[in-house]
Amino acid sequence: xxxxxxxxxxxxxELSLYREYRDIVGQFSYVVETERRFYLANAVDVQVxxxxxxxxxxxxxxxxxxxxxxxxARFVKNVRVITFKDVNVEELDKPELRxxxxxxxxG
Numbered sequence: 001x002x003x004x005x006x007x008x009x010x011x012x013x014e015l016s017l018y019r020e021y022r023d024i025v026g027q028f029s030y031v032v033e034t035e036r037r038f039y040l041a042n043a044v045d046v047q048v049x050x051x052x053x054x055x056x057x058x059x060x061x062x063x064x065x066x067x068x069x070x071x072x073a074r075f076v077k078n079v080r081v082i083t084f085k086d087v088n089v090e091e092l093d094k095p096e097l098r099x100x101x102x103x104x105x106x107g
Contacts, residue, residue, distance in 0.1 A: 013069040020074070024065060029092055032059065035085035038067035044089050056084045 001009075021040075028040035041061035049056050059081040066074045081087075 010069075017067065017069045021065075021067065025092070028063075028065065030061075031088075031090045031092060032061060033088040034059065034081055034083045036083070037081075039079065040065040040067075040092075041079070046087055046089060054084075056082060057087045058082055059087055 025040060029042045030040070030044045032039040032041055032044055039061055042063040043061065045060045047058045047060075049058050059079075061079045061081075062077065064076050064079045066076060066079065068074065
């Protein structure tokens with residue numbers, strides 16, 4: 001496989017992964033970003049740990065999806081990540097759960 005073929009393959013895989021993400025993101029409550037990977041999850045627990053003065057983060061997620069084009073199975077029941085870098089956790093907006101502004105409860 002040439003370098004050009006490899007680059008084309010990676011571009012196609014990234015596009016496929018993005019489409020999968022776009023189709024499933026609404027099923028999750030949180031986006032979690034670590035130094036190595038990106039996750040969608042419905043439950044997240046981040047604990048700051050200290051081992052002999054060295055601080056690290058332990059991140060536990062359940063009902064998760066892993067952004068990694070080289071993983072054949074991206075949906076996982078439980079994930080545990082140990083990282084020495086920052087962890088970003090964001091709650092996803094659920095616009096379909098909002099009450100209509102012009103309805104009896106809006107406004």
